Amino acid sequence: MSGVKQVTVSADDDDIRLDRWFKRHYPELSYGRLEKLLRKGQIRLDGKRAKSKQRITKGQVVRVPPFGDEGGLRPIEKKEDVHLSEQEIDEIRSWVLYRDDDVIVINKPAGLPTQGGTGIKRHLDGLLHALKYERADKPRLCHRLDKDTSGVLVLARSANVAAQLTKSFKTKDARKLYWALTVKVPNPRDGKVFQPIAKYHSHHGERMVIDADEGKDARTMYRTIESTGNVAAWVALEPLTGRTHQLRVHCAYLKTPIQGDGKYGGQDAYLTGDGVSKKMHLHARRIQIPSPDGVGVIDVTAPLPEHMIRSWDFFDFDTGMEEADELFDLSKKVTATYKNHD
Incomplete structure (x- = not known):
């Protein structure tokens, strides 16, 4: 034929x-x-x-x-990404925390969307050709971070590796640790939140809500690293599930919204005074994921963005504390938090 x-x-x-x-x-x-x-x-x-x-x-x-x-069908044609200057390419490559033959891990800046959408012209997916290095194809996204969340984000350097890494996220073999600055201090200071989350649509837009009847299983471990009275707290969080906006919703559920998260905390998500930025204070601090080559794990941590560094300095939090970077002991019995605390 x-x-x-x-x-x-x-x-x-x-x-x-x-x-x-x-x-x-x-x-x-x-x-x-x-x-x-x-x-x-x-x-x-x-x-x-x-x-x-x-x-x-x-x-x-x-x-x-x-x-x-x-069908008039033909193989897919690759779309050209936005043109980048040498200076922009150098900046994007400065985000790289780890690189091998299969994987690149970057420190995504706060304020940069992971993917495009209506009205979004500059996004991470459109900049990834800066990270091709010696390869013909740009790396692929394996998971996402919210626009205003900074920190570790894993990229696959081939479609096959992307499939493996995506599976690791779905099967929970990948573990992620986040740092947040919350308004007020969680009570209890350490615990876990097991509260289902559902998507809610209204004339104000789309948001995620706690919904015991229609929500999907959502589980978060947390511990308070340091606090200043009951004003603010440095909280480490590990999501055991991957629901949209899960950490933000669970922190608001505890009545300790993440600083700068007006979507879920309203005006209560903003500390008064000039010492703390009003930007979102949620950072993907560490990721641990099985290596695609089957040997060991990839374990990467990302430094805080500038606005969070300034806030940590303002509250005199010690970023050198070893326990702050420790993943949770999932075999240890921890108090579950099921109700809001007044």
Whole structure:
């Protein structure tokens, strides 16, 4: 048949399902059309009939038939990212905390969205070509941080590694530790919050809320590192689940909103006086994730952003305290916090 292509599976596509391979390389091909082509034997793997859920391996050959006028399909074309000056590239590379053949870990600045959206022109995903180094392709996002949250963020240098790392986040093999400055001090000072979270829509926009009936399981460990009376506290947090805005919602639930988080704390999320910035004070301090090569773990910490450094100095918090960077002992029984504290 004229127009048939024989495409060799690359290392980046090793061990993914055949339907996902087509979605990655021929995104306009519908699932229904793919199934029809497979049933007719027009799509084959190493010359044999195949199924959509069949996993493919590096070096196998996929027979791709011509799609003709029925779809007008063609392989996905990569979009060009925004042009960056040498100075901008140097700045972005200064965010790198760790780099090997598979992974890059950066310290994302506060105020930078992870991905684009309506009205968003500058975002991390559009800047990642600055981190290609010797590679042909830019690294891929494996997870996200809120726009105003700073700190460690993991990037994969290939599609195959991205799939492995994404799985680590879903299976909770990856562990993350955050630092926050809260308005007032949690009571109890150390504990855990097990409160389900649901998405709520209103004319004011979208927000996450505690909802025992409709919410999804959300669990957070926390401990108070230092505090100033009952005015403010330096709190370490480890999310055991990955719900949107989970830490922000759980801190507000404790009636100790994160400094600068007006969305969930309202006016109570802002300390009075000029010594503390009104920016969000939530920082992804540390990440620990199994290495994609199967040997050991990648363990990276990120220094605080400038506005949080100034706040720590204002309250005379000691960032050198070893316990502040310790992950939680998940086998240890800790008091669970289920009710608001007046």
